[in-house]
Amino acid sequence: MIQEANQAGELEKLRQEILAASWPLTPAFEEALQAVRPMAFMNRGNEVVLHAGNPRERGKIYVTGKDEIRLIPGLHRVGCSPDGIYFALVDGQGIRVVRQPDRNLQGEETAYFPWKDIQARLKASIPDLECLADEEHPEDILDEVIPFGDGQRLLLVCGYGVYLLTADQVDLVHPQASERRELELEDTIVDMAHGAVSKDGRWIAYGSQMSEHLLMDLTDKTVHTLGPGSSYPHYALFSKDGLDVCFNACHFYNGATIQVSIAEVDRVLLRIRKNGR
Numbered sequence: 001m002i003q004e005a006n007q008a009g010e011l012e013k014l015r016q017e018i019l020a021a022s023w024p025l026t027p028a029f030e031e032a033l034q035a036v037r038p039m040a041f042m043n044r045g046n047e048v049v050l051h052a053g054n055p056r057e058r059g060k061i062y063v064t065g066k067d068e069i070r071l072i073p074g075l076h077r078v079g080c081s082p083d084g085i086y087f088a089l090v091d092g093q094g095i096r097v098v099r100q101p102d103r104n105l106q107g108e109e110t111a112y113f114p115w116k117d118i119q120a121r122l123k124a125s126i127p128d129l130e131c132l133a134d135e136e137h138p139e140d141i142l143d144e145v146i147p148f149g150d151g152q153r154l155l156l157v158c159g160y161g162v163y164l165l166t167a168d169q170v171d172l173v174h175p176q177a178s179e180r181r182e183l184e185l186e187d188t189i190v191d192m193a194h195g196a197v198s199k200d201g202r203w204i205a206y207g208s209q210m211s212e213h214l215l216m217d218l219t220d221k222t223v224h225t226l227g228p229g230s231s232y233p234h235y236a237l238f239s240k241d242g243l244d245v246c247f248n249a250c251h252f253y254n255g256a257t258i259q260v261s262i263a264e265v266d267r268v269l270l271r272i273r274k275n276g277r
Contacts, residue, residue, distance in 0.1 A: 001017075001018075002014065002018065005017075034052055034053055034054065034059075035053060035054050035055065036050055036051075036052050037050065037051045037052075038050055039051050039061075039077075039078045039079065039080065040078060040079070040080030040084070040087065041080075042063070042080075042084070042087075042101070042103075043065070043103065046065055046066070047063055047064065047065040047103065048063070048064055048065075049061065049062070049063055049078050049080070049087075049105070050062045050063075050064055051077065051078065055143065056140065056141045056143075056158075056159065057140060058076055058137070058139075058140045059076065059077075059140075061075040061076070061077075061105075063103060063104075063105065070103070070104070072104065072105050074091050075089055075090065075091055075105070076090050076091055076092070076139045076140055076142075077090035077139065077142045077145050078090065078105070078145075079144060079145035079146050079147060079154075080146075080147070081146065081147040081148060081149050081151070081197070082146075082149060082197055082198065082199040082238065083149050083199055085099060085100055085149070085151075086098070086110065086147040086148075086149070086151045087101050087105065087107070087147065088145045088146070088147045088154060089101075090139050090142060090145055091139060092115075092137070092139050093114060094112060094113050094114035094115050094116075094117075094118070095112070095113045095115075095118075095145060095154060095165075096109055096111075096112050097109065097110050097111040097112070097113075097147050097151050097152070097154070098110065099151055110151035110152065111147075111151060111152050111153075111154075111167070113154065113165055115138055115139065118132070118133075118138070118165065118170050119132065119133040119134075119135075119138070120133075121169065121170040122163075122170050122172070125170070125171075125172070125177075126172060126177045126188075128181070129177055129180055129181075129185075129186065129187055129188055130160075130186055130187035130188065130189070131160050131161065131172065131187065131188040132156070132158060132160040132161070132163060132188075135160065138158075141158050141159060141160075142156060142157070142158050143157045143158050143159070143193060143194075144156070144157035144158075144194070144195055145157075146195065146196070146197045148197055148201045149197075149199060149200065149201045152166070152167060153165060153166050153201070155173075155196075155197050155204055155206075157193050157194060157195040157206070159189055159190070159191075159193060160187075160188050160190075160193075161173070161174050161175055161188045161189075161190055161193055161208075162174040162193055162194075162195045162204075162206045164204070164218075172188060173195075173204070173206060173216065174190070174193070174206050174207065174208060174211065174214065175188055175190055175208070175211070190208035190209065190210070190211075191208060191209040191210070192208055192209040192232065192233070192234040192250075193206075193207075193208045194206060194207060194208070194233070194234055194235050194236055195236065196237050196238055196245070197238070198238045198242055198245070198262075199238065199241075199242040200242055201218070202217065202218055202219060203215060203216065203217060203218065203238070203245065203262065204216050204218065205236035205237075205245045205247065206236060207233040207234075207236065207247070208233065208234075209232050209233065209234065210232075211233060212225045212226060212227060212228065212233070213225070213226040213227070213228050213233050213236070213247035213249075213258070214226070215245060215260070215265065217265075224265055226247065226258065226260060228247065228249035228256070228258070229249060229255070229257065229258050230249040230251040230254070230255040230256040231249060231250075231251040231255070232249050232250050232251050232252075232255070233247060233248070233249045234249065234250045235247070235248040236248075242262065243261065243262055243263065244259050244260060244262060245259075245260050245262060246258065246259050246260070247260070
């Protein structure tokens with residue numbers, strides 16, 4: 001059909017019937033292709049921060065608007081708080097949290113986490129497991145770096161698990177070190193690690209391919225376990241108003257998303273505390 005339409009010069013009709021495809025041309029410029037991932041909106045949504053490069057490899061950070069694309073030198077990853085106010089800027093020395101950065105990602109610094117401190121604290125707490133502390137270039141393997149709305153805490157997500165950073169402490173949230181030891185495993189490596197932070201900073205949602213959907217109340221570190229609607233949990237996201245959290249399990253992209261009411265979780269927790277079970 002395509003060959004006949006081209007031979008007859010019926011290109012307009014051909015475009016109506018079959019949209020143009022890029023894949024026949026892809027092999028010709030495959031070496032030049034790169035993944036481009038939007039990281040955050042800024043400047044009232046008029047600009048987007050992009051990470052260009054393959055996952056878990058050193059990439060480049062750009063800020064792009066309607067008329068300009070600017071390379072931000074020296075940065076490897078960027079993350080944004082749920083309210084869009086705080087940005088985490090990752091380089092080879094550490095992670096800076098800045099408040100309402102300008103077009104060059106410069107702003108008031110509210111927290112700084114040097115990699116040497118992050119890795120030393122992790123090594124002290126879990127010396128027997130290979131984890132983020134053992135990575136030579138941790139700045140290059142982060143999947144997510146999410147500042148909290150207070151500008152003082154971070155959630156890190158990578159192939160070595162999910163980590164919670166505060167001013168003087170680094171905690172491995174997932175997988176649990178005790179469970180890895182029970183399974184006689186030597187590392188914290190998981191597939192499809194994911195995490196999200198609620199707008200009020202009270203909750204984190206997280207998990208990995210072989211876990212359940214997990215929701216932690218940071219006020220007392222209570223963890224709620226939710227059964228996925230399909231296999232292979234791989235994504236979590238809080239609603240903009242903070243009233244719900246959504247979890248997705250992909251199962252080769254034939255998966256399911258569940259929506260959980262935070263108020264209902266609170267009610268269940270209250271009943272458990274009241275009844276003592």
